[in-house]
Amino acid sequence: MSKRLRSSEVCADCSAQDPCWASVNRGILICDECCSVHRSLGRHISQVRHLKHTPWPPTLLQMVETLYNNGANSIWEHSLLDPASVMSGRRKANPQDKVHPNKAEFIRAKYQMLAFVHRLPCREDDSVTAKDLSKQLHSSVRTGNLETCLRLLSLGAQANFFHPEKGNTPLHVAAKAGQILQAELLAVYGADPGTQDSSGKTPVDYARQGGHHELAERLIEIQYELTDRLAFYLCGRKPDHKNGQHFIIPQMADRRLLDLSELAKAAKKKLQSLSNHLFEELAMDVYDEVDRRETDAVWLATQNHSTLVTETTLVPFLPVNPEYSSTRNQGRQKLARFNAHEFATLVIDILSDAKRRQQGNPVTSCKENVELILKAINSQHSSESQDNDQPDYDSVASDEDTDLDANAAKANRQKSLDSDVSDGPVTAQEYMQVKNALVASEVKIQQLMKVNINLSDELRTMQKKASKLEKQNSMPESDYDNPSPSLELDETGPGRKGRQRSIIWQGEGSIPENSDTDATPSSTLPSTEDVIRKTEQITKNIQELLRAAQENKHDSYIPCSERIHVAVTEMAALFPKKPKSELVRTSLRLLTSSAYRLQSECKKTLPIETCPTTDIQLVTQQVIQCAYDIAKAAKQLVTITTKENNN
Template sequence: MSKRLRSSEVCADCSGPDPSWASVNRGTFICDECCSVHRSLGRHISQVRHLKHTPWPPTLLQMVETLYNNGANSIWEHSLLDPASIMSGRRKANPQDKVHPNKAEFIRAKYQMLAFVHRLPCRDDDSVTAKDLSKQLHSSVRTGNLETCLRLLSLGAQANFFHPEKGNTPLHVASKAGQILQAELLAVYGADPGTQDASGKTPVDYARQGGHHELAERLVEIQYELTDRLAFYLCGRKPDHKNGQHFIIPQMADSSLDLSELAKAAKKKLQSLSNHLFEELAMDVYDEVDRRETDAVWLATQNHSTLVTETTVVPFLPVNPEYSSTRNQGRQKLARFNAHEFATLVIDILSDAKRRQQGSPLSGSKDNVELILKTVNNQHSIENQDNEQPDYDSVASDEDTDLEAAASKANRQKSLDSDLSDGPVTVQEFMEVKNALVASEAKIQQLMKVNNNLSDELRIMQKKASRLEKQNSTPESDYDNTPNDRDPDDLGSSRKGRQRSMVWQGDGSVPDPAEPHAAPSPVLPSTEDVIRKTEQITKNIQELLRAAQENKHDSYIPCSERIHIAVTEMAALFPKKPKSDMVRTSLRLLTSSAYRLQSECKKTLPGDPGPPTDIQLVTQQVIQCAYDIAKAAKQLVTITTKENN
């Protein structure tokens, strides 16, 4: 990290004070609310990073700060600076404006439509104009004037432009001149450090030749940025490029599923992809890693006074209009991979990237990338034949809450690093690197706030429900406001009946006593009953979280059993075969999460078989299960309240 932000800095989009995020490719600082809109646009429009809670290469942050301080925002708001704009009623957003629609509409116009960028005079041949701009960029990068180059890039100059007369690219020129910040800007806009010029030299070669050693090392990092980011996501370490180590291939802590036929088939299909398709898939997975990590930072830095806010997380990768519909759908489906599935895919990509770079490519294949994603995603299904996980929607739901993303960062700590070149990393070393305990305590605090608010909401709903006449039979109606949450980690729908003393056994499956031939029932329980049971669940979750916060790990099992009883009683209120898909999905999430919670809590027993228990990892999983249970309970309250009113 570089210097602390000055208090005089304001959000580039609404002028709000103390912006805490940066749009890297736009060279601006933005506030939380505006950042939520940036993220919904996608990385192809705006690449956001938190200024304090995201790791930054120092020169990349210096590049963004330089652009911001030198008025890069005027590039994107050029026409708004014209007095005529004020007369015409066009203005930028204010801090007091609502996020939707005011700030969102302005930000989309500013960055997506480029409505305020200075337009060049129209010419018949656009390709000539783009070529001219690229030539200007080629000559400008030898200077330190970043905003000029950003302006040219905003108008259509190509960062990878190969100058026909000079025989090289802008990155070659910047590297030869030692302009490290220009190199950062060009790389953000897609410049390739591995490109050779007419004499066969790369930008790295020119940087070393000129004695610009810091720039040369940074260019190597940029060249391996994709695989470095994937490795760091799983194991918290990056390769030692200075000593010739360019890849880290993590291994799963639990490799039992890696031997499945589906896993082998997925890996084989991945290896048979052409280099072009493999690169596309790797870039899509990179974008998904960025989404998950940014969601985790978002969750950790927001005020969680409500379960769902208008500035919520981004539940899946936004559509990129430059990609085909098939590719966009495949990108969205990545969000539905649970931690184990996604880690498996990431490891396979890292392994195959290393193999391809070493020069042993397999023959090309027409296998669809989406088929590979489905194969990887179905690895867990073979372990549980009762799991009737439906196929993914062609367009992912855009109303998923931020609770799923909260656990994604914790979940991935199941995968421990065992680097091929410098030996295995112990659990203790890994946890020290990731500061898991600090993260756990932060998430506990967040979840405490979430559940406190849930209790308040339930009390309000209960008061409203007490004034309503019970309606125990209501025709089924459409319901649009509950997230379509088909959790890939669900182990199947489980309904337990009313036996208070029954406890699920950790046998790897969730019982489902639902009558297979029962007719679907539209009848839902009263809102009062659902609220009452949800209050019991919430109270027990809070007790569990207090135990985690105070390191009372021996209280995990009794708390989880009380939560299980409350979940069982709540599930028993509903028909054995609900007609509503949303009810079935919420019940599945509720009951399977309670089962997983018990399984995780049992790992704290001294005599628990298997490898030594890392209590911090267990706590991470306990927190995730608690999120899922609270989320499912609220969904059921919301559904029954709507239906019974």
């Protein structure tokens, strides 16, 4: 850290004293409560890091502190500084406000909706405006005025803008001028250090030619940030870029610990067959998941668990990024379901293939594949001097792990950094460090029974909409009566639940398919009031299930899931057998399949008394995921019917 925090520093969103988190791309410092909201928005909105317990590149932290100290927050609260805002009743949150809904609504308006930023005059051609802003950015980065550049970026300037007359990008200009903090800011907003100018030179070349060697080395680190972060997640080490080593790919020293199963081989082959574009997307998604898991571990290590409440807790899976397709968002969320060794295997495969693709090597044989299928501790040789009482690699972390000592973790990482950083096999000691690091990252599973922030947000939104619609919508109730609970499900639709069916339901609880293939597609929809009433019933039952999860009442899972299933069936019966709308079919598919999957997951709690090895924490995680999917689908149906009936 470049300096100790001053006591005068306050949260940018609620003015609470001594903020201990930073939003890197917003250039602000925030408190624990506001950070929990930032995390629920996703990294595309706010990239959060803990000021003390997260490793920081020194110049990146310096960049954030410089922005904060020079009033970057005024960029995001521009209109609130206008005296007219006080007259209109608009105000920012304060420390005494509740996280939900007060702080959460303010933070969403501030960063997601950009409700308070300075608006440019409307012009017919927005691309011209963006081009003008980008040219201003291109010129501004040669100076040390970070807040000016952040303001331009907030208005739509492009960090990778290629100046047609100058023949280079803003990052080239910053590198030539030796402006390392500007380079950090541009990189946060997506500037590529590998971009070539019209003469084929990169920003790294510019920095070296200008004698800015520290900046050149930092630009190389930024270029390999993704793979460096993945390697550090696994073994606490980073490549030695100064000496030309750009990748670390951990291997098991004892190949007998490897599990080169047919499934592992098939997954590896599929990964290698991806196009570069799809591979890059997958790698970025895994990077985001690593960030989520690591930040969860830091969060748990820094919170007072005796007072931990559900509204300021973990983020159970990656939030939706509206710029991505629904298929990609669903895939991103499914990364949270990977246990530690499955996720480690995926990370290793990505590191291995990233190195192969950059070096232009052909696909390697299965014998040469780098696999990391870590097994239980008792798989080790009896001669290893490790504590045999430590939990298995794939087990859920113990309660003691929840109070992870940050200094011990730092010491372990430093010890790992001092070890050999070659690409060769790791030692048994390093293997245990990998194991322990990933077990610590799974501490979140212990807390998943308290996690429902995203689901709670969805439920609150639905309840508000329901209340508003009941007051405003004067439409008469529909005469449409469809007593049949059967539902036409589009097999060719994009619903991910249908594709997972063979894996999730094994022998019981399949989704009912409508046998009436001759049914005429109908555009008739039920009344908004009916859909809202059923949604409220579903919401009430989901809340009961979540309370049971929070109170460890696992025997209540099955009756709660049955009540949810009944409410879902009644809601599905409101709609035609064969809805004409693709959106309606997709939402109904998600609604009903999630309800069946919820029942299936809840039944796994039955043998707990006779089979104590049942992983109830993992079951609870899946139950919460199913409940979220049901709430999301119900909300979609409310939105669709409201829109259609009001047209």
